[in-house]
Amino acid sequence: MFEAISLASGSSGNSLFVRTKRTQILIDAGISSSEIVRKLKYLKVEPTKIDAILLTHEHSDHGSGIPGLAKRSGKLKVIANEATFAALKEKLDGTGIERNIIHIGKNFPIGDLTLRAFKIHHDAAYPVGITISYKRARITYLVDLGRISRENQEEINRSDLVVIDSNYDRLSLIRGPYPEKLKKRIVNHAHLSNEIVGNLILSHPAKEQTEFWLAHLSEENNSPKTASLTINFILKHGGAKGRASFKVLPRKRIGPWWRARIESQPMLLLPGISIPIDLSQYRDSLNPDQRALFDQNRQRAQEIHLLDIEPIYHSPDDDGLGWKMLGADRNGYVVAKDIDIVGVAGIQIGEKIWSCECGDFMWRCQKRGIPCKHIIRVIEWLSNIDANKDKQ
Ligand SMILES: [Zn+2]
Ligand SMILES: [Zn+2]
Numbered sequence: 001m002f003e004a005i006s007l008a009s010g011s012s013g014n015s016l017f018v019r020t021k022r023t024q025i026l027i028d029a030g031i032s033s034s035e036i037v038r039k040l041k042y043l044k045v046e047p048t049k050i051d052a053i054l055l056t057h058e059h060s061d062h063g064s065g066i067p068g069l070a071k072r073s074g075k076l077k078v079i080a081n082e083a084t085f086a087a088l089k090e091k092l093d094g095t096g097i098e099r100n101i102i103h104i105g106k107n108f109p110i111g112d113l114t115l116r117a118f119k120i121h122h123d124a125a126y127p128v129g130i131t132i133s134y135k136r137a138r139i140t141y142l143v144d145l146g147r148i149s150r151e152n153q154e155e156i157n158r159s160d161l162v163v164i165d166s167n168y169d170r171l172s173l174i175r176g177p178y179p180e181k182l183k184k185r186i187v188n189h190a191h192l193s194n195e196i197v198g199n200l201i202l203s204h205p206a207k208e209q210t211e212f213w214l215a216h217l218s219e220e221n222n223s224p225k226t227a228s229l230t231i232n233f234i235l236k237h238g239g240a241k242g243r244a245s246f247k248v249l250p251r252k253r254i255g256p257w258w259r260a261r262i263e264s265q266p267m268l269l270l271p272g273i274s275i276p277i278d279l280s281q282y283r284d285s286l287n288p289d290q291r292a293l294f295d296q297n298r299q300r301a302q303e304i305h306l307l308d309i310e311p312i313y314h315s316p317d318d319d320g321l322g323w324k325m326l327g328a329d330r331n332g333y334v335v336a337k338d339i340d341i342v343g344v345a346g347i348q349i350g351e352k353i354w355s356c357e358c359g360d361f362m363w364r365c366q367k368r369g370i371p372c373k374h375i376i377r378v379i380e381w382l383s384n385i386d387a388n389k390d391k392q
Pocket of ligand 2: 062143
């Protein structure tokens, strides 16, 4: 699993929570520590289990929660570059944080995640954007930047999720009440406009497969509606209407989850049963009745799309005990990942709990020696991912 969620986004504070099964980090912690703790607990994440905080630059809307979090945890690992630590010397001295220096362009492993910082243009000591990778999936976070360099663009083009500054609407800023000097600072050094982000999405070579989160919206010079209208306008007139997906991050509330479409191996899915990866060979080994059922199930499996499936978790520690079909009226089927979990009687599809369509629950299907459609569907799902990846 590889997931991200925004805890806050805007001039009053920014923080992005990213996790895999083993590792949990925050990118920036620019809201109060009590707010971060409250939100993590709401997400059923134990705040003391955060492995590290990566700080992109010293502005208070990115780092103000760190001293409080350090006090609460007693020991807090903070990752930043030397210039950022130097700029925050007074605020961080005496907090007992463990300082970890990240160097531009060099991979920084933390648990099973890999972080890489790259330079961005912003009026801070040494501001960075950050790419977070897990297996083949990547998140790029670049919030607070006045313009986009070619290097920034390359990072964006390689990512599955792009969290990007979309601070102001150009006309609202120009006509708005800010003093001229501040307007100039915003345009030249501080932030990106909806118009720039719209064009960036439009020119993205893989916009259909990439999710864009619009971050750090100005309360004065922008609104979620204005940002959405502008970007949709640009996409429409650029001939890309409906081909790119973006979301506006809420300022104070928790945002939506993003989940990587990964990549696990079929044998991990069902302990105790070995599922052949090569389905054609397996099909040949079945008797005619089984083969007919197999074909029928396989056909239906083709109709499931990755975006229709969302893992179900009992706790942050488990790896998903099944898949939830998104959309209330889809008649999709899913497989239980761990049949030994006590109390699992079915799988949630939309609002309802379903059991297996073949009339038995998973372990009985396995006993019969026929891979029911649930198993087949998941294999199909995984093999599709691999096929797509190979094409790229
Ligand atoms: Zn800043
Ligand atoms: Zn900021």
